[in-house]
Amino acid sequence: xxxxxxxxxxxxxxxxxxxxxxxxxxxxxxxxxxxxxxxxxxxxxxxxxxxxxxxxxxxxxxxxxxxxxxxxxxxxxxxxxxxxxxxxxxxxxxxxxxxxxxxxxxxxxxxxxxxxxxxxxxxxxxxxxxxxxxxxxxxxxxxxxxxxxxxxxxxxxxxxxxxxxxxxxxxxxxxxxxxxxxxxxxxxxxxxxxxxxxxxxxxxxxxxxxxxxxxxxxxxxxxxxxxxxxxxxxxxxxxxxxxxxxxxxxxxxxxxxxxxxxxxxxxxxxxxxxxxxxxxxxxxxxxxxxxxxxxxxxxxxxxxxxxxxxxxxxxxxxxxxxxxxxxxxxxxxxxxxxxxxxxxxxxxxxxxxxxxxxxxxxxxxxxxxxxxxxxxxxxxxxxxxxxxxxxxxxxxxxxxxxxxxxxxxxxxxxxxxxxxxxxxxxxxxxxxx
Amino acid sequence: xxxxxxxxxxxxxxxxxxxxxxxxxxxxxxxxxxxxxxxxxxxxxxxxxxxxxxxxxxxxxxxxxxxxxxxxxxxxxxxxxxxxxxxxxxxxxxxxxxxxxxxxxxxxxxxxxxxxxxxxxxxxxxxxxxxxxxxxxxxxxxx
Numbered sequence: 001x002x003x004x005x006x007x008x009x010x011x012x013x014x015x016x017x018x019x020x021x022x023x024x025x026x027x028x029x030x031x032x033x034x035x036x037x038x039x040x041x042x043x044x045x046x047x048x049x050x051x052x053x054x055x056x057x058x059x060x061x062x063x064x065x066x067x068x069x070x071x072x073x074x075x076x077x078x079x080x081x082x083x084x085x086x087x088x089x090x091x092x093x094x095x096x097x098x099x100x101x102x103x104x105x106x107x108x109x110x111x112x113x114x115x116x117x118x119x120x121x122x123x124x125x126x127x128x129x130x131x132x133x134x135x136x137x138x139x140x141x142x143x144x145x146x147x148x149x150x151x152x153x154x155x156x157x158x159x160x161x162x163x164x165x166x167x168x169x170x171x172x173x174x175x176x177x178x179x180x181x182x183x184x185x186x187x188x189x190x191x192x193x194x195x196x197x198x199x200x201x202x203x204x205x206x207x208x209x210x211x212x213x214x215x216x217x218x219x220x221x222x223x224x225x226x227x228x229x230x231x232x233x234x235x236x237x238x239x240x241x242x243x244x245x246x247x248x249x250x251x252x253x254x255x256x257x258x259x260x261x262x263x264x265x266x267x268x269x270x271x272x273x274x275x276x277x278x279x280x281x282x283x284x285x286x287x288x289x290x291x292x293x294x295x296x297x298x299x300x301x302x303x304x305x306x307x308x309x310x311x312x313x314x315x316x317x318x319x320x321x322x323x324x325x326x327x328x329x330x331x332x333x334x335x336x337x338x339x340x341x342x343x344x345x346x347x348x349x350x351x352x353x354x355x356x357x358x359x360x361x362x363x364x365x366x367x368x369x370x371x372x373x374x375x376x377x378x379x380x381x382x383x384x385x386x387x388x389x390x391x392x393x394x395x396x397x398x399x400x401x402x403x404x405x406x407x408x409x410x411x412x413x414x415x416x417x418x419x420x421x422x423x424x425x426x427x428x429x430x431x432x433x
Numbered sequence: 434x435x436x437x438x439x440x441x442x443x444x445x446x447x448x449x450x451x452x453x454x455x456x457x458x459x460x461x462x463x464x465x466x467x468x469x470x471x472x473x474x475x476x477x478x479x480x481x482x483x484x485x486x487x488x489x490x491x492x493x494x495x496x497x498x499x500x501x502x503x504x505x506x507x508x509x510x511x512x513x514x515x516x517x518x519x520x521x522x523x524x525x526x527x528x529x530x531x532x533x534x535x536x537x538x539x540x541x542x543x544x545x546x547x548x549x550x551x552x553x554x555x556x557x558x559x560x561x562x563x564x565x566x567x568x569x570x571x572x573x574x575x576x
Contacts, residue, residue, distance in 0.1 A: 376442050376475075381498045383440035383477060383549070384531055385470050410474050413444045415496050 003119040022288035068098040101292040113243035114147020122249035125152030130175035139241025160421040182209040183424035189225040217348030254319030269327040280305040352379040370407040435503040442498040468534035506568040
């Protein structure tokens with residue numbers, strides 16, 4: 001099933017020709033309208049006319065999140081504010097939010113990307129989309145909303161929060177599609193179990209989950225607990241919002257990025273070198289159709305790789321592998337690189353262990369210590385201390401074996417690790433001042 | 434013959450034990466015997482109460498992790514050698530004690546010891562064959 005079959009299955013040469021033409025246009029555009037880009041392109045010796053093929057992209061300097069902060073709020077906008085019909089922003093947990101603006105045509109394109117994404121995930125007219133992504137400055141809610149409406153589905157604009165009401169609406173309204181963060185879907189399952197609600201009696205068929213990295217093991221857990229097909233979606237407000245890429249329901253393996261809109265590259269986050277196709281590194285994206293705030297070579301900080309092998313679904317747009325973490329979420333513990341998602345997959349492979357966990361990093365003297373907090377449930381609990389110690393030893397050994405990191409495992413009471421209605425906060429790093 | 438014991442997972446945080454006691458108190462449940470085993474991170478509170486079904490329900494409703502285990506209560510003469518005799522019988526039959534705790538003196542000068550065995554049925558038959566008095570469940574919860 002396709003939303004726009006012609007574009008989604010465009011032969012590679014045609015797709016690349018389209019990318020080049022659009023890249024030339026966008027460089028031209030930002031060079032003449034955004035002083036920041038005039039300055040950085042001049043400094044790098046790149047004139048709009050000198051972009052002759054896609055490989056010339058490498059000559060263009062990166063755009064960093066910091067550049068967006070420095071241009072706060074409107075400095076990177078490429079159109080006058082009169083043309084901007086919507087403004088979104090990232091959460092800004094580490095400083096000022098990064099602000100993005102959309103023109104009418106940007107909103108139309110975004111809806112198109114989300115419509116393609118929903119259809120790729122198996123959503124169609126007649127579906128009832130229960131949208132539990134947050135509405136507001138965060139792009140998730142409205143992004144999914146417009147896309148689902150474009151497909152012709154009936155949208156329930158739930159937004160986040162009020163979990164018991166979410167469950168009631170799902171039951172009463174007959175929701176067939178759920179959109180939210182993967183961690184919130186598991187929280188919904190937990191509350192449903194408390195309320196005696198069995199997802200087998202609900203009509204949910206597909207879940208579209210994104211906004212945070214998750215693992216294959218977590219997918220299996222979600223699919224089992226919520227009785228639906230769990231599809232991974234990718235996006236970030238700087239580039240668009242949700243809908244930059246999505247898994248197709250046919251393969252559920254890698255996320256098709258809409259390459260007529262974006263050019264993805266993978267770089268080594270330390271050396272900034274572009275890596276050969278297939279190698280894992282940091283995703284860099286150039287937007288080639290945006291009007292409000294086009295970005296050249298934006299460093300997403302997300303770690304993935306590009307899959308160029310053809311997909312069984314027939315789409316020619318290349319896929320990126322499920323995200324394995326963020327280069328800025330990567331923890332360095334006693335010199336070892338650790339992504340929270342790696343610890344998550346270890347925990348998921350230990351039978352009976354709850355999906356809720358938290359990592360706490362401290363520095364004692366000059367040594368980093370990692371504490372992994374895991375909730376005990378009735379399946380793992382025993383009236384004998386030795387059994388609980390066997391459990392925590394097993395977790396500790398598995399983490400040591402898989403990641404080479406020594407940690408302390410602390411078993412905690414159920415439901416004591418904070419549940420999130422948006423992105424889960426997995427890490428408390430006390431080493432930072 | 435078997436006695437129902439409930440066990441509760443308790444993090445080492447101030448006030449958690451008090452909460453358990455309060456939940457049981459509010460439900461009108463009487464604690465007959467208890468033991469608390471602790472590590473640096475958590476403890477396991479083991480209780481014998483007059484209404485284990487209700488106690489389990491109340492604690493679960495309050496988000497505690499609980500489990501139910503079968504244990505054995507034995508009446509032991511409260512005098513030197515009382516416990517030694519029981520343990521030597523168990524030892525000769527190669528029955529392992531997972532844990533145990535004693536409580537109160539009953540009228541008649543006997544103490545009661547609660548044992549947790551790996552193989553509870555075998556343990557009961559060995560004790561009986563050696564003439565040891567295994568206390569019925571209702572006797573303990575009714576003390």
